[in-house]
Each structure stands twice: as structure tokens, then as C-alpha cells.
Amino acid sequence: MSDQPRPKVVSGAQPDVGHYEEFMAHAAHFLYRAYQECGELAEFDLFGAKHVLMAGADAQEAVYRAPDDRVSAAAPYQYMVPVFGEGIQYGAPLETERQQVRFMSDALRPKRMKTYAQVVAQEVEDFIADWGDEGVREFHDTFKDMVLRTSTHCLMGKEFRERLTDEFGVLFAQLEHAISPEAVVDFKSEADAFANRDEARARLQDMLMEAVNDRLAANARGEEPPTDMLQSFLDARYKDGSAMAHELIPGMIIWIMFGGFHTSSNTAAWCCVELARHPEYQRELIEEVDAIYGDGGDLSFTSLREMPVMEGFLNETLRLHPPLLTLMRQVVNEPFEYKGNSFEVGTNLVISPYVSHRLPEHFPDPEKFDPHRERPEHLFASIPFGGGKRKCVGNAFAFLQVKSILTALLSRYELSCVDPPESYAEVMPSLILRPSDPCNLRYTARTK
Secondary structure (H helix, E strand, O other): OOOOOOOEEOOOOOOOOEOOHHHOHHHHHHHHHHHHOHHHOOEEOOOOOEEEEEEHHHHHHHHHOOOOOEEEOOOOOOHHHHHHOOOHHHHOOOOHHEEEEEEEHHHHHHHHHHHHHHHHHHHHHHOOOOOOOEEEHHHHHHHHHHHHHHHHHHHHHHHHHHHHOHHHHHHHHHHHHHHOOHHHOOOOOOOOOHHHHHHHHHHHHHHHHHHHHHHHHHHOOOOOOOOOHHHHHHHHOOOOOOOOOOHHHHHHHHHHHHHHHHHHHHHHHHHOOOOOOHHHHHHHHHHHHHHHOOOOOOHHHHHOOHHHHHHHHHHHHHHHHOOOOOEEEEEOOEEEEEOOOEEOOOOEEEEEEHOOOOOOOOOOHHHHOOOOOOOOOOOOOOOOOOOOHHOOOHHHHHHHHHHHHHHHHHHEEEEEEEEHHHHEEEEEEOOOOOEEOOEEEEEEOOOO
16 A cells, blocks of 8 residues: 555545535535545546545645646636636636736736726716615625626627627526536536527627627727727737637636636625725725725725725735635646645645635634735735636725725715624635625715
8 A cells, every 4th residue: 555645535525526515515614524534635527527626825825836737727617618718717728827816917007907997997987876865775796786787888888888788698607607616616518507608608609709890890990999809809919919709709708707807896896895894994994995086086096096995905805705606627638736745636625715714824813804914925825717828807896896986985975884794604605605695785974
């Protein structure tokens, strides 16, 4: 028998299905139990597929620093290919994907972000203009609607935003519902969610291609092109000088929207829950907002970057309520070694921000919400947007949207809980942790 160490195996596996039922019931709570029971490395089974939770900064660093030909991101994320489309991200060769990531980074440079900040600010102002002096709203769905407007305006341009109907949001929700624990196991099954996904993706392709063709026609007429992401993708060139095929651009838009949409809307909702739970921190944020915008100053990309209280509040919200539950890699080509453990080809390595952000060695008193908490020294301890060379490129855009939303709200309103503060729990209709459904909060006009 080999003396080589092995990860502890999580208890409770059932014949044939392994830990699938518990993972399906609430994946976040299952993974946290796995860590508590097994420690840094925890092996579990989903319908015969071996998974190992890699918990903690050292384990996460080892995975994130490993080359793509040792641990593949594409292999475990094939369930995203029907969402984004063939030829995009994990449905494209690795070198093509890397260049597509560069296209996104170019579209999110500071020059363009300054333009996006103005767009987001106006959209938020328009959205809350008729809220009145007080009321109760379901904040999770409210922010999904709001972020859909801001995202489409920034990414697709004013013309597309003006044509936006409820259908677009419904179609996007159908894509979201297909990103579930079930998809991790079999995204090609005959489940209704996957059939709806495919129908929604086809309809979105038609809608977005119409916008692409309209822009191409406007460019051909010599009209001044706007500084939105659609134009950035049309202008982008691969290393060989070729342009992206126009029919792939809808997939690029869905890719960046999917990441930024969930991150922004979900994080904004959790921020408002924590503001309502902690009126003392809400007062601190209001003071910072008033100091910058109290005299009628315009919300800008530069001013949003100069809000340390807001930054700390956002970071703490993302620590306790990360938008991504899991980040996975699959061992390919040869075994992957870590601390004497050898993981065979085909093993799925699972990183969970939800778990890692609750480790007391990096975050003392981890369940306490503390926006003044010092950032951990280890580079891979805090990973709300992933880490390494595959860190989410849209995180700056997500921060911009959430800061804009909170600034506009706190300029006018104070927030409070409708239900007991502890009742705003984590629910998982998909692989994204959202606040309780419904997430009702009260807003009251500030007395200045």
C-alpha cells in the first residue's frame, strides 16, 4: 500500500450518487461542512466524478498558479458553452480565449470606464426618480432590473437600451436558471431548464445580432461610433490581424454581461441587506457620500474611486456573500501534486470563496460583518473574483455599478429591515448565493 497521503473523504456519501443530493440541496453549506470535517483538502463524489475541495490560501494559490496544461478551466466549465456559445471562452481554443479576454480588458480601460460611470449614474437616477418618500421594495429583483438597464446601455449602446423590453430580462433569467448544481453533473440532460436555456440563447442571438448589424450599418454611413463595448468588440483584432466574426459578438456580450450582471445585482442586494442590518455603518457611508456629493457634485469614475468607507463595505460584503460559490479546475495530462498528495487526471479541484472567506486564520471572527476589517496579507486569501491569470476581468465594472447604485440610494434614503435581521438568509436557486426570497427592505427619505 502506498504511503502517499490522501485527502479525507467527506462523510455521508450515498450509493451511486455520492454526495449529489446534499450538494444539490445547498452546495455552499455542504462545502463548508466538508471543510469543517476534513480540513484543507476534502474529497467528495458527484455521481462518480471525484472532486476535491481545496480550502485556504495556500491550496488556492497552488491551483491558481498552475499552468493551463496541468489544471484546465475549460474542462469543468463545459456547461457554460451552451450559454455563451461555441467559439467563445470555454468553447474556443485556449489561445483564442486568451485573446478574447484581452478584448474585454481593452473594453474596460479607464477611458471607457469614465463614460460608463456617467451612463450608470443617469440610469440609476432615472430608476429611483419615482420611488417617493418611503416604501417597501423587493431589493433583489429591483437590482436585477436596474443592472439590466445599466449593463445593456454601457455594453450595447443607447439605441439598444431604448429598445429594451421585459423579454430580454426573461431570456437572461432562463440562462441563469440553467447554471445550477445539476448542470455541473449533466448539462446535456433533458431537463426543462436546459431546453429553456437553448431556446433563450437562440432568441438572444437574434436580438443582439440585430444590434450588431445596426451598428455596422451606422459605421458604414460614417456616423461617429460611440464608446461602448459593442464598438470595442467590432474594432478588436486577433494577433493575426483578423477581426472577430460578427456572429460571435453576441456571445461576447452575454459572457461579460453574465459575469457583471450577477456580481452587480446580487452584491448590491446584499450590500443593502447589510446596511439595513447595521445602521451604524450605514451612517458612516452616508457621511462619506455627503462629503463628496452633498453639494451637488456629479458622480464620476474618479470620485467613485475615492471612497474608502464604501470600498471597505463592499469588500466585506463580498467576503461574506461572494457572488461565485465555486471556481473549478480539472486535472489534465498528468497528476497534480500538492503537499505530497497526488490528484489523478480527471479530478475536479474545487475552490470556494464562500468557504475560504470564513477561515479564521485569515479572517478573525469570520461570521462578524466588519467593514473595517484589515485585508489579509496572503494574496490568495480573498478571492471574490477568483485569482491568478483568470481573475474576472469585469470586477472593476461590477464595482462601478454597485458603488453608483449605493451612492444614489444613500443620497436620498435610509434603509431598514422589514423582517428580523437574521431572517435574510442565503438561498441557492442556482450556483449563485442570493438573499432570501423575497428580500424586502424599507426605504425612508432622509431628513437633511
